[in-house]
Amino acid sequence: MLESSPIIQENSPVFIKLPSENIRFVTLKPNNTISLGKFGSFCTDDLFGKTYDETFEIYEPKKIRVLKTREVQSLEEENKTNKELMDCRSNQLMSQDEIEELRKQIKEGGLRGEEAIRQLTSKSLTFDQKTQYAQAKYVNRKGEKYLQQFRALRPCLETVTEYMLDHDQYKIMELTADCSTYMMTLGNAQPGGRYLVVDETGCLFLGSLLERLGGDCKVTLVHPNEQPNSSCLELWGKEYTEESLVEKGILRTLNWLQVIGPEEALKDMHVDDCTEEELNEMKLRHKKRYESRKASYARLQSSLEDFEKGNFDALFVLSNHTPMSVLNLLLPKIGSSRPVLVYSPYQQVLVDTHHELFKWSNPCEVTETNNEDITNDESSEKHELQDTQNAWVEKLIMLDIHEIRTRPYQVLPERTHPFMSIRGDMGYVLSGLKVLSSVCTVAAGRFPKRQKQGAGNKKKANTRV
């Protein structure tokens, strides 16, 4: 289990949100000064004991106090009213959003910004726009200069994802919080679950999953390199680092080579046992190394055993690899009646995967219990098994590609409208549910007319369901 407190403590992770809307991440080491540039600086100790999400004002150099909600509201309202002043002439003047956009472009620097300025200040620009632009700039500068305040946000799915999208969207495969939460929900993620995860988003998704489950779960992470890239985990605090999670027994990791060749992987990791005598003679350094290698071996062995056992409660795939190459190796490890979720930044990738999954099937044996059989009739159970072992395949049903986005609105009196522009790139999610199917199925809910159950032995049962 991972602890989570609404109170900021020593070594707590915190996201500092500045009036400029920029977000920074810090781990609050005791007795440390955090500089926020032109917004001032503060001492970490002064944050300890405070609740997350409050707004703090730097009212004197290095002195902070909690701003009461009403104070924040009135400041925000003033700001909004200023903005509205310009916005309410609405479509007859350059809009607030357009100005914001220009300002953003200018901030980003480079040619586009210059172009924007050129456009704004070119001779074709009439006087009142110049005024308006100046006004917007003034308001913005004022806000940035006089509002020496910040918010101390608690790490969570939404905040961590926003931070990563701002800082390195390609590293996290442009994964939005909306897609993450939808995958967890469709994946029936719940405390106590056992999940198989392929996560090449720097483990942003894994972190979100662990946050939602409070660490009350067992996750096997399959990764393509020697070591997993899990750099986003630390954004939830040091309890979430890979090392800590492995130690707590929450996380197991396997790379693809270990997945496809478990015996060889174990052989490679094998360390010859030392005798008690040899151990006693070892230098401390060597002994430690020996023990750590022994532990690694044991961990790999247990991870592989757990993986081979299969029957995972869900499969989550967020990978730069072609989804089908991942799914072919991992689908057999998922339990029956359990969900499979695949993320991609591109719909086209999932459309191809969807087509391949229509056709995917994996021959399997089906053991059935029976109230009487369970205890005392093993032979008849075996008989039934014999009867059906070639007639069953694992398949996926309820395959769908989902597009989920949120559309934010401005809610101001007399000024309600959707925000003018939002982030465009957002990924897609493919979902399916694993079932055990008789091989001779050809139509949804119905058997083919002349092929009764068990009559055929076809490999490809192309039922669309």
Add this chain to the structure above:
Amino acid sequence: MLESSPIIQENSPVFIKLPSENIRFVTLKPNNTISLGKFGSFCTDDLFGKTYDETFEIYEPKKIRVLKTREVQSLEEENKTNKELMDCRSNQLMSQDEIEELRKQIKEGGLRGEEAIRQLTSKSLTFDQKTQYAQAKYVNRKGEKYLQQFRALRPCLETVTEYMLDHDQYKIMELTADCSTYMMTLGNAQPGGRYLVVDETGCLFLGSLLERLGGDCKVTLVHPNEQPNSSCLELWGKEYTEESLVEKGILRTLNWLQVIGPEEALKDMHVDDCTEEELNEMKLRHKKRYESRKASYARLQSSLEDFEKGNFDALFVLSNHTPMSVLNLLLPKIGSSRPVLVYSPYQQVLVDTHHELFKWSNPCEVTETNNEDITNDESSEKHELQDTQNAWVEKLIMLDIHEIRTRPYQVLPERTHPFMSIRGDMGYVLSGLKVLSSVCTVAAGRFPKRQKQGAGNKKKANTRV
């Protein structure tokens, strides 16, 4: 030019919209009775001289009168208020939309409808829903029974498309009015234009184009069969039929075989000239046939000449054929600096086309005029031509795939929200602009460092623009 009157006349086409929201199409032959089933019937003569779009009430058998706007409004309001009564309990009760949906399913008949009823009337359903459902049914029945009225809509892009989407969406490639209007706008469709069109939507798009241009244009329609499928044209009235349009010189038609083999096509159509004497001896029937075949030949010859001349003002492609197979044959015929528009029900089809169009180029000769050259210096013009003839290609720039949809809202006091459900399938539009490019271009707006203009002679100039 095609006439268009806001007044209903003899033989006018009209779309009858019933209180059930169903639309029917009729051509108003004089002194005819039109039966609207349970909504009553009326005599066509009584509509002549009335303006389109009004609501008519059948107040006595076969007697109609125009309902004044206020009367219509109050009826509509009553209906809306009834609906609202149920809707305003909103999320705490089954919604109006859900009931509508169930009702729709029931109307469609078959299993789904039965399922819906079963769901509604199953024992799990509480009493108040039954009441609500009954209420909705009652309101609906009342509306259908007592509102013996209809609207007489004028054919237009929106109405004709709505009618076709309701009646045979696949025949028109699921083309929405939103896509049509966007293509015409991006295609700079304007009176006096000369367009090349491939239209396999039963000529729904062509009809819309002719409506917008009032027939003040010349269109060459390329089609895949012996005769074009233009069955939607008649929905705009008899002036819009293929025969009439060809006769008026607005429309020319060519099939693909004629496009790729014009000489052979002409040869096939050739009719030996008859002498004056032979003509005089001919039976009237034979003479007519001879003249009609002569005219067909002349029409084909002129169509082919016009086509070969090229320099069309825009290309519109709405085809079930792979777009690139169409574009390869027709792009060279479009003028420089003119738009190209391609419609498909599927984004994926246009993504592939987009990639191929990035690479598309067609070697061409560029003649330039020069203020002095035009009149008196032909030799120097020829010289310049010589200089550049291998160095130019036709290309497409500003390639983009567009998705355009409308999102309708319910606007009632205190009840403003987007409609709960709308038609889902809507197509995509690919647009580009034809330009003449030096073959050695490799980057947007910039030449490659060591390949100055005219230096290279590469076929593939993969500039992304």
Add this chain to the structure above:
Amino acid sequence: MVFSKYKDFVEDGDLVVAWIGRNKLLPLKIEDGQTFHNQYGAFPHSEMIGKRYGQQISSSAKQGFIYLLQPTPELWTLALPHRTQIVYTPDISIIFEKLRIVHGTRVIEAGTGSASMSHALSRTVGPSGKLYSYEYHASRYETALQEFRDHNMLDEINGNTHLTHRDVCKDGFETEGLPLKVDAIFLDLPAPWEAIPHLIKHVNRNGTTRVCCFSPCMEQIQRSASALQVSGWCDIEMLEVSYKQWTARKSRVIRVDDSIDRLKEVKRHRTEGFERRKERQRLEKEFAESAENGEELNDSQVSTPSEPPSKSPTSTEKIHKRIREGDEEYEWSNVARVDSNLKNHTSYLLFAVHLPSQLDNESESTE
């Protein structure tokens, strides 16, 4: 809790979600001796007991099948009997993100409605969390209570859910005099603004509390937003969930060359027909002449040319036959389609945050 842990085999008394067909799910309470019927036949429950979850079951006559799925809140949402308009999974998942619903969260929900949200909340907050659900409508309350009991969700029987029959707009949220404090509040009410003033008693003193109002109409949102601001909530945000579901399909690849070949074929037919017509005319003439000359020709000779011309197997006829999507004789490209009936709107989602510092304001203002 029935819904919270996966198991492998179907047992007597289990609630299963039966997959009947695409987009057709049905809740099924397994009772030995009972039988489920649909248009493809009978499915005795006795044959379901002992089967694996996810396994296909064929009808007695082997004419149809169903899958036995283990219920999850998401499958339940697709299968449940509608008592009210329900909250669907896309909205639920976004609400979870914004309200920070995680393991251990304490949540208020009003009203219970069809309980699709309740099941998802109960699952996600888990054994260390708590769900307080309120329903105004008496019969809906009773039904939900029975459902929660059947699904082992009720706190009185080791679950995490507490259901109260109450008009929260009038009587607030207090339960049995407990000092109820929660982390998140979900209001799915016709007039949320009437319930908002009661919330202040139940916000955390030492942490953030978040609220979501779920309303279909813009005007409801506007009123709720004002009410929240008046009550000292901040970070007021409004959004809509835009959701689309796609299915992979195949679209036929036809090239202009294919149509040109067909046109050539048609032309060839016509030419042949023309020549045959000429041949017939010649023969008819000969016949007439021979008749004049007293000769007779066999009818069969005359009719010979009217036999169908030679044809290649890939020509005209093929075009008109109904082609199965994905038929391997033809070329296809992978495309995606949305449902023809698209959910355009469910409700607007209004969010706000309550911070402990606001409580200082209140104590000040009472001073």
Add this chain to the structure above:
Amino acid sequence: MVFSKYKDFVEDGDLVVAWIGRNKLLPLKIEDGQTFHNQYGAFPHSEMIGKRYGQQISSSAKQGFIYLLQPTPELWTLALPHRTQIVYTPDISIIFEKLRIVHGTRVIEAGTGSASMSHALSRTVGPSGKLYSYEYHASRYETALQEFRDHNMLDEINGNTHLTHRDVCKDGFETEGLPLKVDAIFLDLPAPWEAIPHLIKHVNRNGTTRVCCFSPCMEQIQRSASALQVSGWCDIEMLEVSYKQWTARKSRVIRVDDSIDRLKEVKRHRTEGFERRKERQRLEKEFAESAENGEELNDSQVSTPSEPPSKSPTSTEKIHKRIREGDEEYEWSNVARVDSNLKNHTSYLLFAVHLPSQLDNESESTE
């Protein structure tokens, strides 16, 4: 009209739209003797004259190029100097559909603004139609007037557009005492409801008149809808245009097998490294021993094993090098991307219809 007919060659005095780069268009008035400059060099106008429309022009130093495009209302919308928030082509095209803007339509537009809508309207209604455009703001009126004159759109010089400087909310739409009747009305005003009562004088007596109010905020729409209803307009409809632009891109196809090969490679390196390390240890030991024995080994011998191991060209290093999108050495799949900055909202579009039968109501009510 400059914008209405296509021509082939660029002439002195023409207005061209210069394509400078992706999403970068600039209006350019061709004047012999002038020169256009950008970061890639100088483009003398004299070299543009006589070129084909659509032709590429290289800078004098041959370092860059532009395309000379013939202006259309749509290209103009992308290139025009913004005086106000403009109406973009997706909204324009939907408004044309709903207002039935075709050849011959008579239209009122208020206000003119940046005139992106004016150009599109003037083009589409053509010589047999008419556009009455109204602008309240003095300097914007002057600029628009000059622009319309330059583009040969004004009715006084054979065009179809009439521009009036007027506050239509206060003073209505009457022009020079003419009995102005129109088929369509487009209101892009901050308070359309103030202009709506003036419209009734200008609706058709013998046909339908349609109106569109274009407003960014919901509350404006609600007020306009009421005003329209009060004025006897019917078929009140509201919608939003949802528009997205996609670009085709390529996404790299990497299979798990590729990563397994790489892992094997890494393992081989490590094993080799391990063996090299063992070898070095052996040599070091020998060296130490030989040193003890007074022997010496050549340094170069010791360092030999540290040379890079054999490698295949498709292995590790490749992974880390920056790969150009679409590089033919690799496998790619076709995908689509939207712009990272998406237009989420422009304005709400409110439509209504006025029918002649309403005029009967009015005459009745005056009776």
